[in-house]
Structures are given as C-alpha cells and as structure tokens.
Amino acid sequence: MTLEILKTKEELRQLIDVYAILGDEKKIAEQMSVFTPDIVYQVYMNDFLAANVSGRDNLEKEFNGHAAQVKTYFTLNGQHNVEIDGDAASGVSFSQIKMIRESEGKDVLTDYSVKYEDKYINESGKWFIKERIGYFVIIESRVLGN
Template sequence: MTAIEKLEARVDRLETRTAIEELATNYAVACDEHDISKLQNLFTEDAVFKSPSSFLHSTGREAITTMFIEVLKTRGPGYHWTHDLIVEFDDDPDTARGTVYSHAETTPAGVVSIAAMKYKDKYRRESGVWYFSERELHFFYYVPINEYVDTLNQEDRLTVGGDKRPADFPESSPSWKDFDKTYK
C-alpha cells in the first residue's frame, strides 16, 4: 500500500466513524420523533434487530419497521440519548462493528420510565451510505421512574408490560463473571 493509499484509508476510517456516529444519533431522533420513514432507512434490507431478553426481534427492513410501529403505538414522548460509541473496523472497508451506550426516558403505556442500554451493532456501507445490518439491544435497566432507586441494585431491572425480568447486562458478561469468581 502506498503512502497515499494509506492516507486515503485513514481518512475513510475517520469519515466512517463520523457517519456511524450520525447513524446512531439519527436512530435516537427517529425513535423520539416517531419518524418511521427515517427509522426504516437506517437499516439494510436484510438487517436483524434483536435483544437477549427477546423483548424485540425482527429480521428484514420491513419487519423491523412493523416492529417499531407497534412499539411506538404504545409510547408517548420519549428522549433517547447516545453517549459512548466504540467502532471496530473490519478488513472489509464496507463493514464495521460497534458498541453504543445510551439511555432513554420513555413513556410506555403512559408510564414514565428510564432505561440504560448498550447496543451491539454491525454496520454495512451500501452505495456509499452506512446502515445498521444488525442491532442488538441490551438493557442494563428499564424501569418505571418511581422504581428506579429501589431497582438499580436488583437483578430484575427490566420491566416489560408490567413483568420484571433479569437485566441483559452487566452480570451476564464474561468479565463480570470472572471478576466475581476471582475476587468475591
């Protein structure tokens, strides 16, 4: 690889990182504004959206769109915030992986709730545009706001339709388990 080719590859990675940051932000904006057209256009045709808790799961852009329409029907105002983004580049310059940490204040079925999430993403560039090819949503917590203080140190921190479920992370992560085994 020549010096110019190396420079072009470095510039492409910088531009890719910015495009992926904007992709994650546009997802939050689309969810908050109930902008189905914008939301739909963030995913590849064959994209997968899933969560370990099976709270959400769909394959294909159309199915993901339908899933979000159903979810957003039950929601009033919501405010999604993206925080930390880690992008890992693949050998293929048109694919990447990433992790996005975020939180949301939402109103499912009129119940003011708060959530902290981690998205494990796969991205693909098609015709020069970056899309989600896979988005896996992990909840640290998702609880009614009035239960937040009492719930944060409990295992069942995921409230779905009134049912309490174990949170998706961090207790399930290999490093958490190794730490507990080694140091507790």
C-alpha cells in the same frame, strides 16, 4: 489514524444518532432508512430475549406497534466505539432512553440503560445498520406527577 477512518467513524456516529432522533420523533418510516433490507434486530431485557425481528418491513411494523403505545421518547447517546474493516464495521454504543406511557390515567416514565452491539455495512458509499442487538441492562419505572 487516517482521515478516512475518522470520516468513517463520524459517519457511523451520525448513523446511530439519526436512528435515535427519528425514533424520538416517531418518524418510523424514515427511521427504517438507516437499516439494510435484511436487518436483524434483537432486544434482550436482562437475559430474556424480548424481541427478535428480521427484515426492514417486519421491523417497521414492530416499531409502529411500539410507538403507538408511547407518548414520548427521549434518547441520549453516549459512548460509541467502532472497528472498521473496509465496507464492514462493528460497533458498541450506549444509550439512555426514556419513554412515557399512560397507565390507568397516569403518565409512567421508564428509564432504560441500553448497550447496543451493531454490525454496519457500506453500500454505494452509504453506511447502514445490518444487525442491532440491544441489551437493556437497567430498567426503572415511576409514575410522574401529573
């Protein structure tokens, strides 16, 4: 493995970590900087297509609407495997996402176990997410003791 490939793998790992950090902090406008303007973003809840958004502007609106309903996000990124082909790459990563929402005056914690399939593109020396498909494989909710 060459030094250039190692450097690229680290840059792509940082890209998905920055995506998670900015999302957890609800810095949605800043989070959009990790995507290409023509981003395609899909979410599957088990086998159901729950979201299918194209374009960074549309995605920002979608994320802002979602973030308005969530009190707290907390994301842990796990494995990240990528295949690099010049200025393009594809990757699979796994995340554990926790969200706290309020329902009937109580905090409800939902745990999501997610597998992401990504396509990346390098433009002018910087990597971006061009396509992201999230497969929410395990979803578990419970009321927190307030």
